Amino acid sequence: MSFNTLSFSTKAGTLALLQGRLKSARMAPLVRLTVADWQQDRESTLVQVFSSLGVAPWIVRSSCQQEDEASKSNAGAFLTLQDVSVAEIESAVEQVIDSYGEANDSDEVLIQPMLQNVVRSGVAFSHDPNTCAPYRVVNWSEGPDTTSVTGGNDGRTWQCAALSPFMPSPELTGVMALLDELLALFSGVPLDCEFAVTREDDTEVLWLLQVRPLVLPTASEPPEVQAQRLTLIAEKVTRGMRPHPFLMGRRTVYGVMPDWNPAEIIGIRPKPLALSLYRDLVTDAIWAYQRHNYGYRNLRSFPLMPHFFGQPYIDVRLSFNSFIPADLDDGLAGRLVDHYIDRLLAEPTLHDKVEFEIVFSCYTLDLPQRLERLAEAGFSGEERTVIADSLRRLTNRIVHPKDGLWRADAAKLETLNDRREALLASDADPLERIYWLLEDAKRYGTLPFAGLARAGFVAVQMLRSLVSVGVFSSEDYDAFMASISTVSTQLGRDRAMLDKATFLARYGHLRPGTYDILSPRYDEAPELYFDWNQRLPDPEPARPFALTLPQLREIVRLLEMHGLHPDGVGLFDFLQAGIELRELAKFHFTRNLSDALSLAAACGEQWGFSREDMAFCGIAALQELHVAAADPRDVLTRAIEQGKKRYLETLVVALPPVISSPENVWAFEWPTAAPNFITQKQVTAPVVGCDKRDLLTGAIVCISNADPGFDWLFAYPIAGLITAWGGTNSHMAIRAGEMGLPAVIGAGEVLYRRWSQVTRLHLDCAGRRVEVLA
Numbered sequence: 001m002s003f004n005t006l007s008f009s010t011k012a013g014t015l016a017l018l019q020g021r022l023k024s025a026r027m028a029p030l031v032r033l034t035v036a037d038w039q040q041d042r043e044s045t046l047v048q049v050f051s052s053l054g055v056a057p058w059i060v061r062s063s064c065q066q067e068d069e070a071s072k073s074n075a076g077a078f079l080t081l082q083d084v085s086v087a088e089i090e091s092a093v094e095q096v097i098d099s100y101g102e103a104n105d106s107d108e109v110l111i112q113p114m115l116q117n118v119v120r121s122g123v124a125f126s127h128d129p130n131t132c133a134p135y136r137v138v139n140w141s142e143g144p145d146t147t148s149v150t151g152g153n154d155g156r157t158w159q160c161a162a163l164s165p166f167m168p169s170p171e172l173t174g175v176m177a178l179l180d181e182l183l184a185l186f187s188g189v190p191l192d193c194e195f196a197v198t199r200e201d202d203t204e205v206l207w208l209l210q211v212r213p214l215v216l217p218t219a220s221e222p223p224e225v226q227a228q229r230l231t232l233i234a235e236k237v238t239r240g241m242r243p244h245p246f247l248m249g250r251r252t253v254y255g256v257m258p259d260w261n262p263a264e265i266i267g268i269r270p271k272p273l274a275l276s277l278y279r280d281l282v283t284d285a286i287w288a289y290q291r292h293n294y295g296y297r298n299l300r301s302f303p304l305m306p307h308f309f310g311q312p313y314i315d316v317r318l319s320f321n322s323f324i325p326a327d328l329d330d331g332l333a334g335r336l337v338d339h340y341i342d343r344l345l346a347e348p349t350l351h352d353k354v355e356f357e358i359v360f361s362c363y364t365l366d367l368p369q370r371l372e373r374l375a376e377a378g379f380s381g382e383e384r385t386v387i388a389d390s391l392r393r394l395t396n397r398i399v400h401p402k403d404g405l406w407r408a409d410a411a412k413l414e415t416l417n418d419r420r421e422a423l424l425a426s427d428a429d430p431l432e433r434i435y436w437l438l439e440d441a442k443r444y445g446t447l448p449f450a451g452l453a454r455a456g457f458v459a460v461q462m463l464r465s466l467v468s469v470g471v472f473s474s475e476d477y478d479a480f481m482a483s484i485s486t487v488s489t490q491l492g493r494d495r496a497m498l499d500k501a502t503f504l505a506r507y508g509h510l511r512p513g514t515y516d517i518l519s520p521r522y523d524e525a526p527e528l529y530f531d532w533n534q535r536l537p538d539p540e541p542a543r544p545f546a547l548t549l550p551q552l553r554e555i556v557r558l559l560e561m562h563g564l565h566p567d568g569v570g571l572f573d574f575l576q577a578g579i580e581l582r583e584l585a586k587f588h589f590t591r592n593l594s595d596a597l598s599l600a601a602a603c604g605e606q607w608g609f610s611r612e613d614m615a616f617c618g619i620a621a622l623q624e625l626h627v628a629a630a631d632p633r634d635v636l637t638r639a640i641e642q643g644k645k646r647y648l649e650t651l652v653v654a655l656p657p658v659i660s661s662p663e664n665v666w667a668f669e670w671p672t673a674a675p676n677f678i679t680q681k682q683v684t685a686p687v688v689g690c691d692k693r694d695l696l697t698g699a700i701v702c703i704s705n706a707d708p709g710f711d712w713l714f715a716y717p718i719a720g721l722i723t724a725w726g727g728t729n730s731h732m733a734i735r736a737g738e739m740g741l742p743a744v745i746g747a748g749e750v751l752y753r754r755w756s757q758v759t760r761l762h763l764d765c766a767g768r769r770v771e772v773l774a
Helices: 011-018 035-040 042-053 089-098 170-185 223-240 272-283 286-293 316-321 330-346 348-352 372-376 381-399 405-425 430-468 474-483 487-497 500-507 549-562 568-606 619-627 632-652 708-715 731-739 748-756
Strands: 031-034 058-063 080-084 108-113 118-125 135-142 156-161 191-200 203-213 667-669 676-678 682-689 700-703 720-723 743-745 760-764 769-772
Touching: 011 031, 011 058, 011 108, 011 203, 031 035, 031 042, 035 042, 035 089, 035 108, 042 089, 042 108, 058 089, 080 089, 089 108, 118 170, 118 203, 135 170, 156 223, 170 191, 170 203, 272 286, 272 430, 272 568, 272 619, 272 632, 286 430, 316 330, 330 348, 330 381, 372 381, 381 405, 381 430, 405 430, 405 568, 430 474, 430 568, 430 619, 474 568, 474 731, 487 500, 487 568, 487 708, 487 731, 549 568, 619 632, 676 731, 682 720, 682 748, 700 708, 700 748, 708 731, 720 731, 720 748, 720 760, 731 743, 748 769
Parallel strands: 682 700, 700 720, 720 743
Antiparallel strands: 031 108, 058 080, 058 108, 118 135, 118 191, 135 156, 156 667, 191 203, 676 743, 682 760, 760 769
């Protein structure tokens, strides 16, 4: 039989077919026995095992007709028994056959010697099962347990494009060669294989344990098409890595979570409308205007969020430049930016904690101690003093008890609401309403929100510094956060106290996925989010936080010593207002955005387009229709067609959460994140997705990325929360802190995928530990 005509059979049949042909890996000897053979003459069958395989122990594996089919693999559905002795072999075969249920006579059992001295094992895919694209994906673990990865436990994951010019680390080179040979033998049919590596003397030996067809829901694109796309992304990254005449810092890094964390707000693969709205409302211009207004460097006209075929990333050099006080000289500023980038490159798991762990963006009570880190990077004592003085001036402008910049921003929210009511009461046409809802959302919504979010960050950093200098304990920190009463806290109370109509009039504009037109508003699908027949218990009153007199005296002393303007009471007024007003601003500007999305859906329907169609239409098309005399159907048709075409490419690109070089575009190891643990509590509970409304009570709920529209969850007595994306100061972190809810925020893709697929977890937030129980 030619190498080009091999076809998949059963697990045992395919392995038998490969014996004597495979060059890139060894294969253990095997015995295949059918159910009919076993039932008719098990003694002869056992003799064959003993004579062919030598001494025990053996592994007894399933190999039935229901496995490894072209349409489904049923991987892991049937029994495998390891370390089977001579005395156990008969029982083991029986157990494996029993696991088939209604076994056919032609179903098989596969028996092989157990491999010894295993040092590494895993699963390799010729195509990415998530994107269906021609990425080679290797999931492996170090150690002797060959079932660790296949059983869903800890492991590492390497991913690279089929035509990647970059090689993996040496321990995976043989696995890549094995995939290439198997693809050649099976005529390019997508496949996955299980492998193990043993040590013989000082040599590592690669073994093939299993190979089967990989069932993909859609056909994969050719590797050459993938390579063309990745070349364009790599070239874009290369350009971004160069020095820029108007920026401090030698190079940049791209990340999905630093600064305005797009992965949390719009997801890593947003549809074109959501992506364009986030750019328009925040990351193209507003972000830089706010930073400059608050005393940081002027980065106006710099878009913060480039995207790679629709996948949004933050330009970290830009972000770090924008956290440099404007009065700091260029030489010191440039060195700071380079130091920040070097620190992130050294610890990429900090990508969702840059403002707390990497950047010095405001003055705090522990800043002198934290600045000592700069001494190790070559910053002199005088330079550290200059940086501290600059941050003190900037911080005092923000937190001043009477003239703090946040106060002017808070006042703009009333203007936003007044203008929205006037606009909606007018006879303006839908396109004009969309235009002005979004323009006002920027000027009176996201711009002050960005300022209040800055104040919120300063507040949380100041609060954390009280713990760092010993004025607060961790329990004090949690108690203060629990005393905060944000609009989200009020939503929970109102859900219990208000009737349906009144509640929806107040909160009906909220939608999970704030920028997603496909996500129904609360008032569009109230039964989807709430059980209106359920009588909720009266909410517990907020527990006020009280400082002790010694704490207050120490805070007053520290504020005077550090030259910060507020007194002790004024500081805590700011801390409370900074956190609460950030959430209030978000609540108000999202009403404009939500109304604009509803109007966009109505306009689409008027011209023959569904909501699903409109999700692919960038906001520029609707803005163009407002200012131009054009055929709406023609403009929208072209925008939607272009958006759908681009989104197909968005779906097949896989990139790491932090891109530090052009090589990462082609090949990378998925990082394990350093999650943010909220509260000091523990909980053991079943795990459910947020779509399982009837199972939420008493469960640990998993959400990939969550914004204020997911606050309906807190109307249920959930036991804990896990998100893939989110930072220490994200909306869900604040909400969990308010409620005293054990939460793991920003677990990252690898850990989130692992934890969300199990049935029961133990969260130990104080110990920063998650344990899989079932």
